[in-house]
Amino acid sequence: MNRLITTLKGEIYFHNDMPIYVNRVTESFTTPMHKHDFIEFAYIAEGSGFHYVGEEVHEVRKGQLFFIPIGTSHIFRPVSVDKTKHQLIVYNCVFPLQLLIKLSEFTSDSHVQQFISSIYNGAESYYFLLDTGDSIEKLFMLLHREYSIQRAGSSDYLCTLILQLLITVHRMKQQLLPSHSQSHSTRKLTQFDHLLTYMEQNLSNDLSLSHLAQISRWSERHLQRLFKQHTEQSFTRYLQLLRMQKSCELLRSTAFKISTIAEMTGYKDIASYIDVFKRNVGNTPSGYRKAFLQQQA
Numbered sequence: 001m002n003r004l005i006t007t008l009k010g011e012i013y014f015h016n017d018m019p020i021y022v023n024r025v026t027e028s029f030t031t032p033m034h035k036h037d038f039i040e041f042a043y044i045a046e047g048s049g050f051h052y053v054g055e056e057v058h059e060v061r062k063g064q065l066f067f068i069p070i071g072t073s074h075i076f077r078p079v080s081v082d083k084t085k086h087q088l089i090v091y092n093c094v095f096p097l098q099l100l101i102k103l104s105e106f107t108s109d110s111h112v113q114q115f116i117s118s119i120y121n122g123a124e125s126y127y128f129l130l131d132t133g134d135s136i137e138k139l140f141m142l143l144h145r146e147y148s149i150q151r152a153g154s155s156d157y158l159c160t161l162i163l164q165l166l167i168t169v170h171r172m173k174q175q176l177l178p179s180h181s182q183s184h185s186t187r188k189l190t191q192f193d194h195l196l197t198y199m200e201q202n203l204s205n206d207l208s209l210s211h212l213a214q215i216s217r218w219s220e221r222h223l224q225r226l227f228k229q230h231t232e233q234s235f236t237r238y239l240q241l242l243r244m245q246k247s248c249e250l251l252r253s254t255a256f257k258i259s260t261i262a263e264m265t266g267y268k269d270i271a272s273y274i275d276v277f278k279r280n281v282g283n284t285p286s287g288y289r290k291a292f293l294q295q296q297a
Contacts, residue, residue, distance in 0.1 A: 005073045008036040010096050020095045020158045022140075022147035027076045027088040034075065039119065040068040040094045041165060042076070043131070043140045049078040049088035053126055060088070065136050065169070066128045069119070070097065074126075091140040095162060103163050115170040129172050133197040139165050191216065192226050199239065203246055203265050209235050243267070244280045251289040258285045 013021035027049060048061040053074045060066075060076065068074055079086035100120045104113050118124050131137060143161050146154055175190055195216050199207055212235075213220045227235045243265040250261045259270050262285075267273035277285050 004032065006032045006034040008034050008038075010036070010038040010094075013038070013094060014096060018147075018150070018155055018158075019099050020093070020143075020147065020155075020162065022091070022093045022143045022158075024089065024091050024144050026083065027078050027090055028083075029077060029081060031075060033073055035071050035073040036068075036094070037070055038094050038096050039070065039100070040066075040092060041169075042066040042068065042093075043091040043136055044088070045091050045137070045140070046089040047078065047087040049076060049086070051076050051128075058128070060128075063131045063137070064128050065131055066126075067124065067169070068126060069122065069124060072126050091144060093140065093143055093162070093165070099159070099162070103159065103166065106160075106163055107167075109167075112167055112170055115173075116166060119166075129169065129176075133201065135168055135197075136165070139168065192230060199242060200246075203243055204263060205266065207239055207266065240276065241280065244277060247277060247285065248281065248288065251285055252292050261285065 024045060033052065042065070044060050044062050044064045046062055048059070051058045051060045051066065051074060053068075053072065076088060076090055078088035097120060100116050104116045104120075107113060107116075129136075139161060143158065143165075146158055146161065195212060198215070199212075209220045209223060213223055216223065218226070224235060227233060227238055231238050233241070247261055247265050250256060250264065254261075256264070258274070262268075262270050262273035265273075267276070274284055277283075277288075281288055283291065
């Protein structure tokens with residue numbers, strides 16, 4: 001049975017010198033199957049459900065990123081109509097094909113340029129990737145925030161975020177290539193990058209150099225060399241600054257107690273946490289939060 005497919009036009013979404021449209025929507029059963037004359041990246045922010053693409057159906061869950069090219073009919077559906085139990089929340093970022101010409105001028109990397117050109121020329125078909133860290137989610141949160149609260153320079157800032165998204169997607173796709181098609185140095189850098197992501201996601205745990213050596217299968221001495229080479233810091237210093245960065249983020253965005261934030265960032269002793277925070281940030285955690293709130297008032 002043929003389904004009615006709606007065609008969405010970019011002229012509906014792009015206006016006021018803003019060649020990008022971003023939303024965060026709770027999917028339902030009312031939106032029709034559709035295709036469009038613009039590029040779309042969609043990210044599953046919450047829940048699970050299904051993605052109908054042409055005649056195919058794919059299960060979807062939080063953390064998946066979808067590339068939907070021009071002319072591809074699709075629709076997201078939740079598991080059921082009961083939104084209290086089964087929600088499917090999706091970030092949608094759409095932009096016209098012509099924007100890719102502008103973005104390609106911002107990069108000098110030939111591989112990224114080729115990837116952008118392949119999208120522009122229609123050589124990239126529908127696919128989805130899993131955001132194993134949180135880099136894609138962070139980008140979509142920034143995209144949605146900047147689009148929702150537009151101010152001076154928002155159009156240019158959104159373009160830089162789209163370029164970051166394209167570069168990140170390109171890297172993710174490269175990592176999925178068979179290992180024999182990647183150089184030894186590329187595989188090594190990718191593995192080290194995964195290790196840094198692991199640290200970011202496990203700050204509350206014991207992140208000793210010996211533990212990282214065990215999971216990476218590199219020696220502690222080799223890990224120290226990698227940290228010096230690629231972060232220009234020792235492992236200990238890098239970890240400390242990572243924990244301080246996360247602490248500042250939690251102090252700004254949550255109402256958690258200082259002791260809770262200390263535990264969440266790997267400090268069991270509140271006194272030592274406050275001392276390290278003050279030495280690195282120049283203020284106590286409570287003083288930092290107070291200053292931030294006063295600035296926002």
